[in-house]
Amino acid sequence: MAHPKRKISKARRDKRRTHYKGTAPALTSCANCGEMKLSHRACPSCGYYAGKSMFVPES
Amino acid sequence: MRHRVKGRKLGRTATHRAATKNALVKALFLHKKIKTTVAKAKETRVFAEKLITKAKTDSVANRRYVARFINDRDVVKELFEEIVPTIGDRPGGYTRVIKLGFRAGDAAETAIIELVDYNDVGSEPKAAKTETAEVEEVEVEDVKTETTAAVEEAEVVEEVTEEKEEPKAETPEATEEPKDDTEEDKKEETK
Numbered sequence: 001m002a003h004p005k006r007k008i009s010k011a012r013r014d015k016r017r018t019h020y021k022g023t024a025p026a027l028t029s030c031a032n033c034g035e036m037k038l039s040h041r042a043c044p045s046c047g048y049y050a051g052k053s054m055f056v057p058e059s
Numbered sequence: 060m061r062h063r064v065k066g067r068k069l070g071r072t073a074t075h076r077a078a079t080k081n082a083l084v085k086a087l088f089l090h091k092k093i094k095t096t097v098a099k100a101k102e103t104r105v106f107a108e109k110l111i112t113k114a115k116t117d118s119v120a121n122r123r124y125v126a127r128f129i130n131d132r133d134v135v136k137e138l139f140e141e142i143v144p145t146i147g148d149r150p151g152g153y154t155r156v157i158k159l160g161f162r163a164g165d166a167a168e169t170a171i172i173e174l175v176d177y178n179d180v181g182s183e184p185k186a187a188k189t190e191t192a193e194v195e196e197v198e199v200e201d202v203k204t205e206t207t208a209a210v211e212e213a214e215v216v217e218e219v220t221e222e223k224e225e226p227k228a229e230t231p232e233a234t235e236e237p238k239d240d241t242e243e244d245k246k247e248e249t250k
Contacts, residue, residue: 041158042171049157055094055171 066105067098080106081128087154088129088138091177100156100172107172111146111153114138145176 027036033046042049047056069076083103086093095103110128113121117139126135146153152175159169 038160041160044160055159 067102069098069102081130084110085129085131085134087172087174088134088142089131092171092173094159094169094171096162097156097158097168097170100170103172104154104156107154108151110138111142112151114143115146117143142174142177146174147176149176 025038028039029035030037030043030046030048031051032048033043035043035045037043037045042055047053069079071079079099080102083093083095083099084107087103087107093103106128110125114125122135122139125138126132129135129138155173155175157171157173159171161167162169
């Protein structure tokens with residue numbers, strides 16, 4: 001079986017990982033309360049979705 | 060290729076999966092609105108719609124068919140005698156799944172599944188809540204108007220006193236403070 005001849009140095013490993021990037025979630029403002037929320041989901045701060053209250057937030 | 064592969068395994072054995080679906084559908088018919096994970100909600104949707112369609116024609120055979128899955132006579136009765144009449148002649152689409160976001164603890168995406176025709180029932184406390192919110196907003200607005208009215212009255216009083224005290228000094232004031240006069244005039248016009 002073939003094996004790596006050299007250990008990957010920390011520099012090479014970390015350079016490879018420079019392309020591992022997180023992406024920011026695409027948020028939209030809630031039509032009811034204006035808070036930022038994930039689209040296609042009920043607003044976590046006011047509990048509204050599509051103009052209807054889906055749940056009452058604990059606060 | 061995943062041709063003709065339907066449904067989700069939900070990480071369960073076949074019997075466990077069947078039991079889970081039965082429990083979820085029973086809870087949905089009992090409470091009209093349940094909160095669960097998105098995967099389970101979507102599986103429940105498929106199963107619940109089939110059972111409701113079956114329950115639309117009331118017969119002993121259909122009641123026994125549904126009772127195979129819903130292990131509670133009261134819930135079966137509720138389905139045939141309460142839920143189906145409420146649904147009326149809706150041609151499918153009896154349920155609604157709304158995503159809620161991610162659960163703390165295991166980061167599972169949660170959702171609400173509810174019977175569409177019971178949405179008003181489920182949202183009654185919410186409607187009341189929105190009404191109260193509106194009332195609160197109105198009250199706040201009233202307070203604001205009151206405060207602004209009080210401020211306006213105070214301004215009027217000040218203007219009156221100024222006019223009474225300095226009727227002769229209007230011309231120098233006008234030269235010195237033309238902006239104030241114009242503003243006062245505007246206010247008076249609005250009043």
